[in-house]
Amino acid sequence: GAVVSQHPSRVICKSGTSVKIECRSLDFQATTMFWYRQFPKQSLMLMATSNEGSKATYEQGVEKDKFLINHASLTLSTLTVTSAHPEDSSFYICSAKTGDLLPDSNQPQHFGDGTRLSIL
Amino acid sequence: AQKITQTQPGMFVQEKEAVTLDCTYDTSDQSYGLFWYKQPSSGEMIFLIYQGSYDEQNATEGRYSLNFQKARKSANLVISASQLGDSAMYFCAMREGLWPGRRALTFGSGTRLQVQP
Numbered sequence: 715g716a717v718v719s720q721h722p723s724r725v726i727c728k729s730g731t732s733v734k735i736e737c738r739s740l741d742f743q744a745t746t747m748f749w750y751r752q753f754p755k756q757s758l759m760l761m762a763t764s765n766e767g768s769k770a771t772y773e774q775g776v777e778k779d780k781f782l783i784n785h786a787s788l789t790l791s792t793l794t795v796t797s798a799h800p801e802d803s804s805f806y807i808c809s810a811k812t813g814d815l816l817p818d819s820n821q822p823q824h825f826g827d828g829t830r831l832s833i834l
Numbered sequence: 835a836q837k838i839t840q841t842q843p844g845m846f847v848q849e850k851e852a853v854t855l856d857c858t859y860d861t862s863d864q865s866y867g868l869f870w871y872k873q874p875s876s877g878e879m880i881f882l883i884y885q886g887s888y889d890e891q892n893a894t895e896g897r898y899s900l901n902f903q904k905a906r907k908s909a910n911l912v913i914s915a916s917q918l919g920d921s922a923m924y925f926c927a928m929r930e931g932l933w934p935g936r937r938a939l940t941f942g943s944g945t946r947l948q949v950q951p
Contacts, residue, residue, distance in 0.1 A: 748938045748939075756943070756944075757925065757941045757942060757943045757944055758879075758925070758939075758941045759941075760938045760939075760940070763938060805877060807877070807879065809879070809939075822869060822881040822884060823869075823881075823938075823939055824881070825871075825878065825879035826878075827876075827877065827878045828877040828878065828879075830877070
């Protein structure tokens with residue numbers, strides 16, 4: 715079964731509204747979660763690393779004021795797309811890794827099912 | 835420079851045949867991990883197989899095997915006995931470094947595999 719739950723799976727909203735996407739780790743604690751963005755027929759691009767109890771780390775070119783990340787607890791990270799515009803339409807997907815306080819090993823990152831965001 | 839390169843945008847394979855999806859990587863770290871994920875049209879990312887930089891044997895998981903050639907920095911995915919359900923996008927990814935265990939994955943551009951009956 716899914717170890718990372720992402721909600722909602724699909725959002726359609728008007729330009730100018732803000733959209734919140736939730737990412738939950740199920741049955742494990744994740745001090746770090748990752749947010750990726752994927753345009754149609756393209757690869758996943760890391761947007762930011764969400765750290766529990768501290769500020770998120772954003773990748774170059776990602777507007778932190780546009781994409782607000784809150785890692786509220788050890789099992790929940792949220793991404794809020796503020797004042798969304800059509801160019802923000804994309805597939806957003808989060809991931810978390812079990813045992814993230816241990817040295818990296820063969821633990822894969824588990825991904826949520828993604829959120830397809832469409833801004834009209 | 836691209837850290838993960840997948841040179842095959844699309845591949846076709848006949849059902850029941852084997853197919854190899856290419857992946858080369860670039861890193862200066864001695865410790866790294868290589869992953870393959872499958873993404874069906876529905877969008878979810880499905881973990882397939884992992885290879886660690888210190889693993890001497892090629893990883894295998896059921897019909898999936900990873901042809902790891904460290905000197906060439908390649909980590910090709912081999913799918914044996916292809917099934918129609920294997921039709922999907924396949925991504926090669928890398929996580930550099932060993933510590934701390936909080937690093938994100940870097941993905942290649944992907945290969946779209948279509949299995950033909």
